[in-house]
Amino acid sequence: DTGVSQDPRHKITKRGQNVTFRCDPISEHNRLYWYRQTLGQGPEFLTYFQNEAQLEKSRLLSDRFSAERPKGSFSTLEIQRTEQGDSAMYLCASSFDRQETQYFGPGTRLLVL
Amino acid sequence: DAKTTQPNSMESNEEEPVHLPCNHSTISGTDYIHWYRQLPSQGPEYVIHGLTSNVNNRMASLAIAEDRKSSTLILHRATLRDAAVYYCILRELNTGFQKLVFGTGTRLLVSP
Numbered sequence: 599d600t601g602v603s604q605d606p607r608h609k610i611t612k613r614g615q616n617v618t619f620r621c622d623p624i625s626e627h628n629r630l631y632w633y634r635q636t637l638g639q640g641p642e643f644l645t646y647f648q649n650e651a652q653l654e655k656s657r658l659l660s661d662r663f664s665a666e667r668p669k670g671s672f673s674t675l676e677i678q679r680t681e682q683g684d685s686a687m688y689l690c691a692s693s694f695d696r697q698e699t700q701y702f703g704p705g706t707r708l709l710v711l
Numbered sequence: 712d713a714k715t716t717q718p719n720s721m722e723s724n725e726e727e728p729v730h731l732p733c734n735h736s737t738i739s740g741t742d743y744i745h746w747y748r749q750l751p752s753q754g755p756e757y758v759i760h761g762l763t764s765n766v767n768n769r770m771a772s773l774a775i776a777e778d779r780k781s782s783t784l785i786l787h788r789a790t791l792r793d794a795a796v797y798y799c800i801l802r803e804l805n806t807g808f809q810k811l812v813f814g815t816g817t818r819l820l821v822s823p
Binding site for chain 2: 602631633638639640641642643646654689691693698699700701702703704705
């Protein structure tokens with residue numbers, strides 16, 4: 599299966615620590631999205647890449663959050679100085695150009711203690 | 712982004728049809744109606760989308776009202792695997808960047 603993959607699937611960290619998540623999109627997809635989902639809510643958009651360029655950032659993405667996609671392939675999402683409010687599922691999705699469908703990975707579940 | 716309204720939850724029995732409603736009274740002429748679903752502990756997955764005409768695929772059917780202010784996702788024979796949260800999402804045609812704006816969706820419970 600060559601779907602979207604995310605690593606790790608689960609992460610437990612202590613408040614104040616930094617964490618980094620990785621997303622590997624479907625290989626020919628040039629668009630990559632990050633979303634965050636808290637319990638009982640639908641996913642919320644965080645940021646979007648077209649190839650290596652980060653073209654859109656939500657106001658949800660505070661200064662403690664940074665995302666990269668250095669070679670237009672995989673992407674990383676780093677959270678610095680984690681807070682308990684950062685506990686959520688972090689979802690990655692990819693698509694090809696303006697193709698309507700976004701394909702989601704299984705998510706990384708973060709718990710900040 | 713135009714808003715959608717869905718019931719919080721619905722229940723069905725296995726092998727019966729399920730009709731999941733969505734209201735989008737402020738839909739514009741260039742908004743496509745998309746449905747995604749999210750199985751437990753998984754990321755969302757695409758189900759179907761349409762603009763004006765009813766649409767069918769291997770997963771479901773989408774019935775769109777003539778005035779486009781509402782739509783219904785139809786699962787013809789529910790299985791236990793269809794238990795999920797179903798999201799109705801409007802996406803504007805050809806605006807380039809296309810983030811998905813999710814609501815809280817409808818949680819479908821399927822009983823054997």
